[in-house]
Amino acid sequence: FKVSKVETNPIDGQKPGTSGLRKKVKVFKQPHYLQNFVQATFNALPANQVKGAVIVVSGDGRYWSKDAIQIIIKMAAANGVRGVWVGLNGLMSTPAVSAVIRERTGADGSKASGAFILTASHNPGGPHEDFGIKYNMENGGPAPEGVTDKIYQNTTTIKEYYIAEDFPDVDLSTEGVTKLGGPEGEFDVDVFDSANDYVKLMKSIFDFESIQKLVASPKFTFCYDALHGVAGAYTNHIFVQELGAQESFLINCVPKEDFGGGHPDPNLTYAKELVARMGLSKANPEANPPEFGAAADGDADRNMILGKRFFVTPSDSVAIIAANAVKAIPYFSSGLKGVARSMPTSAALDVVAKHLNLKFFEVPTGWKFFGNLMDAGMCSVCGEESFGTGSDHIREKDGIWAVLAWLSILAYVNKDNLGKDQLVSVEDIVRGHWSTYGRHYYTRYDYENVDSGAAKELMANLVNLQASLPDVNNIIKGIRSDVADVVQADEFEYKDPVDGSISKHQGIRYLFADGSRLVFRLSGTGSEGATIRLYIEQYEKDPSKIGRESHEALAPLVEVALKLSQMEKRTGRSAPTVIT
Numbered sequence: 001f002k003v004s005k006v007e008t009n010p011i012d013g014q015k016p017g018t019s020g021l022r023k024k025v026k027v028f029k030q031p032h033y034l035q036n037f038v039q040a041t042f043n044a045l046p047a048n049q050v051k052g053a054v055i056v057v058s059g060d061g062r063y064w065s066k067d068a069i070q071i072i073i074k075m076a077a078a079n080g081v082r083g084v085w086v087g088l089n090g091l092m093s094t095p096a097v098s099a100v101i102r103e104r105t106g107a108d109g110s111k112a113s114g115a116f117i118l119t120a121s122h123n124p125g126g127p128h129e130d131f132g133i134k135y136n137m138e139n140g141g142p143a144p145e146g147v148t149d150k151i152y153q154n155t156t157t158i159k160e161y162y163i164a165e166d167f168p169d170v171d172l173s174t175e176g177v178t179k180l181g182g183p184e185g186e187f188d189v190d191v192f193d194s195a196n197d198y199v200k201l202m203k204s205i206f207d208f209e210s211i212q213k214l215v216a217s218p219k220f221t222f223c224y225d226a227l228h229g230v231a232g233a234y235t236n237h238i239f240v241q242e243l244g245a246q247e248s249f250l251i252n253c254v255p256k257e258d259f260g261g262g263h264p265d266p267n268l269t270y271a272k273e274l275v276a277r278m279g280l281s282k283a284n285p286e287a288n289p290p291e292f293g294a295a296a297d298g299d300a301d302r303n304m305i306l307g308k309r310f311f312v313t314p315s316d317s318v319a320i321i322a323a324n325a326v327k328a329i330p331y332f333s334s335g336l337k338g339v340a341r342s343m344p345t346s347a348a349l350d351v352v353a354k355h356l357n358l359k360f361f362e363v364p365t366g367w368k369f370f371g372n373l374m375d376a377g378m379c380s381v382c383g384e385e386s387f388g389t390g391s392d393h394i395r396e397k398d399g400i401w402a403v404l405a406w407l408s409i410l411a412y413v414n415k416d417n418l419g420k421d422q423l424v425s426v427e428d429i430v431r432g433h434w435s436t437y438g439r440h441y442y443t444r445y446d447y448e449n450v451d452s453g454a455a456k457e458l459m460a461n462l463v464n465l466q467a468s469l470p471d472v473n474n475i476i477k478g479i480r481s482d483v484a485d486v487v488q489a490d491e492f493e494y495k496d497p498v499d500g501s502i503s504k505h506q507g508i509r510y511l512f513a514d515g516s517r518l519v520f521r522l523s524g525t526g527s528e529g530a531t532i533r534l535y536i537e538q539y540e541k542d543p544s545k546i547g548r549e550s551h552e553a554l555a556p557l558v559e560v561a562l563k564l565s566q567m568e569k570r571t572g573r574s575a576p577t578v579i580t
């Protein structure tokens with residue numbers, strides 16, 4: 001097979017966002033578009049992670065993935081890569097890719113040095129929807145900003161890429177190693193079912209026997225919704241074969257290229273079927289919901305946790321996992337090294353860290369910032385408000401891990417209850433947590449696909465206001481007299497304690513005297529226009545006030561946020577696209 005050197009020109013707009021490059025499929029399908037980005041990535045990596053190396057290429061199975069995988073295999077061969085590992089049918093969840101990089105050894109003893117992950121996560125898929133690509137490094141985590149900046153720089157100067165054009169397409173639907181003999185010598189493509197590797201890792205972390213006992217209890221029913229994302233490639237193996245759950249507990253667990261036409265984002269708006277089954281839909285009340293419910297996003301790194309008629313906020317979820325990890329999860333039995341959350345995530349985790357005397361870190365949005373802390377042994381459990389939770393078992397957030405963590409906690413608190421009439425419920429666990437640590441009322445408003453110019457001006461105005469706290473407080477008092485004073489207003493800046501790198505402009509913060517916070521950010525994962533995210537939080541320690549409806553408790557702060565930012569006037573939106 002021969003290597004073709006193809007002449008090309010830089011294409012605008014290939015800057016990776018919070019989690020890789022995401023664009024509409026039709027953008028990716030333009031001539032040289034994917035190829036430029038892949039070559040720019042190869043050129044940004046140290047030579048030994050390309051020449052003679054083994055890389056993983058897989059994704060969440062969204063539309064156009066299989067074509068992209070064949071292109072990347074041909075480019076890998078032409079760039080001197082020695083082996084490519086691909087998930088069966090091109091499927092591998094983002095956490096499974098991370099696990100495969102860290103744990104898997106090939107038949108010839110090889111290890112992978114990185115991965116192209118083909119996903120746009122929770123964005124819809126299909127010919128008119130989104131495609132995405134990101135690169136993960138040797139530690140199994142997303143490329144750090146130093147590398148993604150270099151990739152982007154390369155896309156602005158690229159003149160040529162390399163591809164073994166006459167290479168035959170590889171059959172992705174059959175497991176096994178194909179020896180192809182590449183232009184640079186040996187070249188193998190290994191197609192395998194990553195569920196085996198992933199399940200092995202999960203079994204080394206959790207006590208599967210105790211979860212089996214919980215699942216076997218007739219009182220315990222659950223529902224898992226994969227929203228037709230890649231989680232479905234793992235659910236039968238884990239929940240049915242290993243844990244003994246009934247198949248009827250699994251819904252939408254067949255991965256589809258267009259996610260069944262849905263929006264594969266596990267939240268109360270998009271996971272409609274699950275939300276109804278759990279008794280959380282007013283329009284569609286369910287008489288007898290299961291005890292436990294969970295959902296994943298397209299690439300299965302996100303999770304939503306539900307109890308019977310009860311929603312667990314992701315910020316509470318990570319705090320509760322951290323508070324219970326040592327006793328309920330064998331992997332953590334010798335203690336937590338530390339905990340971390342992204343800046344907009346509520347401070348519920350901070351309170352747990354303080355109580356348990358744990359190291360605590362607040363990082364910018366996006367999982368790549370947790371990786372350094374974990375590699376340095378400073379952090380065991382971390383999470384984001386955006387339905388992302390995980391630990392140092394890998395370097396990505398992990399949707400199924402979070403579900404197993406909750407099942408472990410439920411199994412632990414119910415270990416002496418299994419024969420009894422009443423189990424300790426998800427809601428009991430959360431309310432118990434609030435009464436110990438206080439409650440962080442929390443909500444996020446997303447304004448999707450807003451005019452980019454208007455969004456930038458709205459943010460710029462919020463930054464300008466920060467110049468004078470007295471003025472800010474005057475404006476706020478004019479909106480609502482019943483909110484506390486703003487005591488600090490700034491843009492979040494992070495200095496990585498491990499490598500000293502600094503990330504600026506990571507979100508606009510208004511911090512109030514009573515611990516309340518308003519945070520404004522522009523999303524870095526959209527593919528069109530701008531998405532404004534508004535995060536609203538209020539801490540309540542008084543046990544007599546922790547049982548309120550969240551939207552009611554937060555109403556004054558919401559009003560302040562909307563008026564202070566002039567949301568409607570500047571964006572033309574009278575309501576957010578999604579509230580979580």
Ligand code: VG1
Pocket residue numbers: 018019120121122297299301302342365366367384385386388522523524525526533
């Ligand atoms: C969003 C979330 C962020 C998450 C990122 C990737 O980013 O807010 O917390 O890390 O998506 O998630 P942004 O920039 O749009 O706010 V995903 O599930 O790609 O895997």
Ligand code: CO
Pocket residue numbers: 120121122297298299300301302
């Ligand atoms: Co995701």
